[in-house]
Amino acid sequence: MSDQELFYLLALLKVDGVGDIMAKKLLTHCGNAESVFKSKLNQIAGIDGVGSVLLNNLKDKSVFEKANKELEFINTNNINVSFFQDENYSDRLKHCFDSPVLIFSAGNINLKNKKIISIVGTRQITSYGTEFCKKLIEDLAPLDPVIVSGFAYGVDIVAHQLAMDYNLQTIGVLAHGLNQIYPKTHKKYVAAMEQNGGFITEFWSTANPDKENFVRRNRIVAGMTEATIVIESADRGGSLITANLANDYNRDVFAVPGRVTDKYSQGCNDLIKTQKANVLTSAADLVYILNWNIENKGKTVQKQLFVELEPDEQKVYDFLLKNGKELLDMIALQCDFPIYKISGVLLNMELKGVIRPLPGKLFEAI
The missing domain is CATH 1.10.10.10 (Winged helix-like DNA-binding domain superfamily/Winged helix DNA-binding domain)
Incomplete structure (x- = not known):
C-alpha cells in the first residue's frame, strides 16, 4: 500500500461517525478512501447509514492533519500495516463483518497456513490454571500452533511465556497503540515475543489503554483464531466477552472445567453448562474436535524403533x-x-x- 493510499484511509477512519463497518460501505461504494473525500456529497448520500451529520463530518479538514501525524509515526517506527482486503491480513478476521479496516503490527508475524488459537482467562490465575496451561501448550507444541492472547496479567502472559518456552509463534493483541506497552511490567517480554511473533492492534499511537478499548480488542482475539480457550474465569470478565464473540463468529470455544466452589472456575463451568463451550480436559479434546492432524514441523512422522507403548x-x-x-x-x-x-x-x-x-x-x- 502506498503512503498516499494509507494517508486517505487514516483520514477516513478519523472522520467522526465513520467506524469499521461504515468505512467498508464507503470504500465499497467509492472504490478507495481518496475517492470518498473527492466524491460529491450527493453521490454518497444514498449509502445505507449515511445521513446529513456524517456528510457534514466528511468536510472536516482536521482529519488530514491527524492522518499525517499517524503516517509519520508509522514510517518512523517501521510499523507494518494490513488493510482488510490485503493478502497479509488475517484470513479469519477478514470474514468478520466488524473487523478493523486497518491492523498495525510489530515483530515477525506469519499467519499463513497456521493453526491459530487464542488462550484467555482471569488476571488472577491460580496454580491449577497455570499447570493446565503448561500441560496444554506442551502437548500441542508438536502441532506448531500460533498462540494468541491479550498480553495482560494472569492467563494471558502465562500463555505467551509458555509459547515462547516451546518456540511457538505468539501474538499479543493490544488495546492501545504500538508506541507503548501495558502493563508496563511486561516490557521485559517484548523483545522475545517480537523475535517469533509480536504485537497487533487496531489503535493509533494516540490511543491509551482505556477500558472500552479492551472490549474492542477482544473481538480481534476471537475473530483471528480458529478456537478460543478459556482457562479460568470468574462469573464475569473479559475472557467471557471474548468467548461470546467467538461464538458469534462461529468459532469453536473451549473451557476448562473446575470445582463448583472455585471462584475462577465459575465462568468456565457456566460456559460449559449453557453449551457455549466444549469441555477441555486435555490437548486431545482440542485435536479431536478441531480435527487437527499431527505434524512435526514439516517433517514426516516415522515410527520410532523399539518405542514403548502403554x-x-x-x-x-x-x-x-x-x-x-x-x-x-x-x-x-x-x-x-x-x-x-x-x-x-x-x-x-x-x-x-x-x-x-x-x-x-x-x-x-x-
Whole structure:
C-alpha cells in the first residue's frame, strides 16, 4: 500500500461517525478512501447509514492533519500495516463483518497456513490454571500452533511465556497503540515475543489503554483464531466477552472445567453448562474436535524403533495393525474405550509416531 493510499484511509477512519463497518460501505461504494473525500456529497448520500451529520463530518479538514501525524509515526517506527482486503491480513478476521479496516503490527508475524488459537482467562490465575496451561501448550507444541492472547496479567502472559518456552509463534493483541506497552511490567517480554511473533492492534499511537478499548480488542482475539480457550474465569470478565464473540463468529470455544466452589472456575463451568463451550480436559479434546492432524514441523512422522507403548496404546495399535484404517468411534467401540479416553490414547500414539490420522477421522497404524 502506498503512503498516499494509507494517508486517505487514516483520514477516513478519523472522520467522526465513520467506524469499521461504515468505512467498508464507503470504500465499497467509492472504490478507495481518496475517492470518498473527492466524491460529491450527493453521490454518497444514498449509502445505507449515511445521513446529513456524517456528510457534514466528511468536510472536516482536521482529519488530514491527524492522518499525517499517524503516517509519520508509522514510517518512523517501521510499523507494518494490513488493510482488510490485503493478502497479509488475517484470513479469519477478514470474514468478520466488524473487523478493523486497518491492523498495525510489530515483530515477525506469519499467519499463513497456521493453526491459530487464542488462550484467555482471569488476571488472577491460580496454580491449577497455570499447570493446565503448561500441560496444554506442551502437548500441542508438536502441532506448531500460533498462540494468541491479550498480553495482560494472569492467563494471558502465562500463555505467551509458555509459547515462547516451546518456540511457538505468539501474538499479543493490544488495546492501545504500538508506541507503548501495558502493563508496563511486561516490557521485559517484548523483545522475545517480537523475535517469533509480536504485537497487533487496531489503535493509533494516540490511543491509551482505556477500558472500552479492551472490549474492542477482544473481538480481534476471537475473530483471528480458529478456537478460543478459556482457562479460568470468574462469573464475569473479559475472557467471557471474548468467548461470546467467538461464538458469534462461529468459532469453536473451549473451557476448562473446575470445582463448583472455585471462584475462577465459575465462568468456565457456566460456559460449559449453557453449551457455549466444549469441555477441555486435555490437548486431545482440542485435536479431536478441531480435527487437527499431527505434524512435526514439516517433517514426516516415522515410527520410532523399539518405542514403548502403554497397555491401552498397545491394544489400539494391535487392533489397527489387524484391521487397517478405522474410524475413531469404531476404534473406541472395538477396543472398549469411552470416546474421551480414546482421544487421549490416539494423540499420544500419534506423538510417538506409531499411527497417523487420515481425513474423515480415520486412523491407521504406521
